[in-house]
Amino acid sequence: MEPTCRKDKVKLNSTPTRGDRAKQKSAQQELKQRQRAEIYALNKVMTELEQQQFEAFCKQMQSQGE
Amino acid sequence: MTGPNATSTCSPAAKMGRHRSKSTSGSTYCNSSPGAESATLSTPNNAGRSSGEEDEKDGGVLFYVNRTGFPIEGVTWERMWTHVAKVHPDGQDMVSKIRNAAYLPKHPVPSVPNFKPSMSVPAWLLAIQNYMKALQYNHTGTQFFEIRKTRPLCGLMETAREMIRESLPIKCLEAVILGIYLTNGLTSVERFPISFKTQFSGNHFHHVVLGVYCNGRYGTLGMSRRQDLMDKALTFRTLSELVMEFEDSYRRYQHTLKKVKIGLYVPHDPHVFQPIEWKYLVLNAARLGREDMRKELEKHGRDMRMKILKSSSAQSPIKERTRGKSLSPHRRQSSPQRRHIHRRDKSPAALDRKPAELSTLNDGYQIRI
Numbered sequence: 185m186e187p188t189c190r191k192d193k194v195k196l197n198s199t200p201t202r203g204d205r206a207k208q209k210s211a212q213q214e215l216k217q218r219q220r221a222e223i224y225a226l227n228k229v230m231t232e233l234e235q236q237q238f239e240a241f242c243k244q245m246q247s248q249g250e
Numbered sequence: 251m252t253g254p255n256a257t258s259t260c261s262p263a264a265k266m267g268r269h270r271s272k273s274t275s276g277s278t279y280c281n282s283s284p285g286a287e288s289a290t291l292s293t294p295n296n297a298g299r300s301s302g303e304e305d306e307k308d309g310g311v312l313f314y315v316n317r318t319g320f321p322i323e324g325v326t327w328e329r330m331w332t333h334v335a336k337v338h339p340d341g342q343d344m345v346s347k348i349r350n351a352a353y354l355p356k357h358p359v360p361s362v363p364n365f366k367p368s369m370s371v372p373a374w375l376l377a378i379q380n381y382m383k384a385l386q387y388n389h390t391g392t393q394f395f396e397i398r399k400t401r402p403l404c405g406l407m408e409t410a411r412e413m414i415r416e417s418l419p420i421k422c423l424e425a426v427i428l429g430i431y432l433t434n435g436l437t438s439v440e441r442f443p444i445s446f447k448t449q450f451s452g453n454h455f456h457h458v459v460l461g462v463y464c465n466g467r468y469g470t471l472g473m474s475r476r477q478d479l480m481d482k483a484l485t486f487r488t489l490s491e492l493v494m495e496f497e498d499s500y501r502r503y504q505h506t507l508k509k510v511k512i513g514l515y516v517p518h519d520p521h522v523f524q525p526i527e528w529k530y531l532v533l534n535a536a537r538l539g540r541e542d543m544r545k546e547l548e549k550h551g552r553d554m555r556m557k558i559l560k561s562s563s564a565q566s567p568i569k570e571r572t573r574g575k576s577l578s579p580h581r582r583q584s585s586p587q588r589r590h591i592h593r594r595d596k597s598p599a600a601l602d603r604k605p606a607e608l609s610t611l612n613d614g615y616q617i618r619i
Contacts, residue, residue, distance in 0.1 A: 215321040217356075220418060223390060224357035225348045226334060227419050230389035233338055234475060234618075241615045 314392045320416050322394070330392040337391060359417045360384035363432065371439055371464050372484050378432045379471055379481045387473050388419035397423045400525050407431050407520040422458050425473035425480075429460040433471075434520050439464045442554065443513035443528050446496060448505035450617055455505065457619045458528075461492065461512070463555070468492045476503060479619050489551035490544040497535070503617045507535040510543075512550055514561050527561035532590045546591050 200208070314333065316326050335345045348354070363377035388394065395413055397406065410431030413424060420428065426443055433439050440463040448455050459472030459480060469484035470492065478499040486492040489512070497507045511529035531550045533543055553559050 212321055216416070218354075219321055219327070220416075221354035221356055222348055223394075223418055224386070225351070225354050226330075226390050227386055227388065229338065229344060229348070230334060230391070231387070234389055237615050238617065241617065 315396050316392060316394045317396045320412075326392070330390060333391045362414055365436070371436065374436065375433075375439075375462060375469065375471060375481075375484065378429060381432070382420065382425050382428060382471070382473055385413075385417065386419040387475060388421045388424075389475075390419065393421055393424070394418045395420065395424050397427055399423075399528055402523040402525055403430075403517065403519075404521050404523060406526070407434070420473055422473050422480075425471070426458050426460045429471040430516050430526075431520065433462070434518050437518055440515045440554070442515050443511075443526060444470065444493070444496075445509075445511040445513075445528060446500070446507065446619075447509035447511075448500055448507050448619070450503070450505045453616060454508065455619055459496075461489070463515075463551075468551075474619055476619055478502070488548060490547035493543070493547055494540075500619070503619065505617065505619065509534055509536075510547075512547070514559055515554055515557070524561065530559060530561070530589070534591065538591060542591070546589075550589075 314326070314329055316322055318326060322330075331345050331349065335341045338344050360381055363374070363381050365374055365377075369377070394416070395409055395418075397409060406427050407430075409424075410428050413420060413428050414431075430441055433441055442461045442463070443458055444461045445456065445458045448457070457474060457479065459470040459474075462469050462471060462484065464484055466487070467484045468486040468489055468491070470480070470482040472480040474480040476499070479496065482492060482495060486495065493510055493512075500507055510533045512531040512533075514527040514530045516526055517524065531546065533546055535543060538546070550559075
């Protein structure tokens, strides 16, 4: 094949370029950061729920004891 | 702490003797019912089960395990939110509030403690414990790091590094692995796992902490929902004093201690291929008298200090077994090293009455550890 033809040939290779990989990595990092923020927001809510339930249980036990 | 178990690992008829306990897969920090929900299943109603996966339970409540790394993939992520929506009274509203928030505060990444030669051992242990507390106890219902207890130590240390890298909430088993990693190299400190099986309101609960021994004193590192069931200062003169302290703490939460399992010292070399010995000594607290338990713990403590105990896996490496695979005939034989000791059950009737009374007092709330 002539070199000029090779240049015009559509690139069928789908191997990600270095730039693509960097973008993917950056996107993954952002996703991880967002997930972490959501996890800690959720953990705060669930910790409070557990605390409330525990305190309610203790009060119930106390009043039953009385 | 994690879940109840449906079946016991030890034969109830076993008396004092030495035999190998059935192995449970690591991330179950509890014995689990057969079958599993895999993070890779695409439909929640999929009845198929992947082999080796197990249901996880925490006081009768299912909890899930992230087995696919970070960022957390879609199925596991959605499953976490579905679970909390069912558990929380505000349900989907609570979930939407968080997931749709344009801005969420960034939880600071705690600094990994840095050991300095000038630090005393108690100060170092405190720094480690404070680091774990800064990660927070994981109340989400999804465990973010998979811990297989039968994995080689080097593999578990890799998971510890991941915990530090990802900086997310952890539970008791993860805290033990992290504690081992952060105390590696401090050769004056010996580390060994202490596992508890307790009963509350008809359910069984499992918990584990990292026992530490230094200069004639015992203490623990760990994470729990309850402040007095995790770290203990290096002030206990004997192993039995330490375990009794935990028993007393459990009693405050109306948990009855059923079993205590003490492991062996964990090597300081993080590259060791040997797995952790989690249950070298198994004490059936329901049947042993307090005095008998004390004697056994004292003996084990002495033997550990004299370093005369050897893990069975040190002689023949344990292969990681997934659920459903039977043990080879050789492995079914009693290991001469393992010790199972039972405490005489002094008041079975009282124990039988308690669960019914407790379960009628509340709307199904379980004091989980």
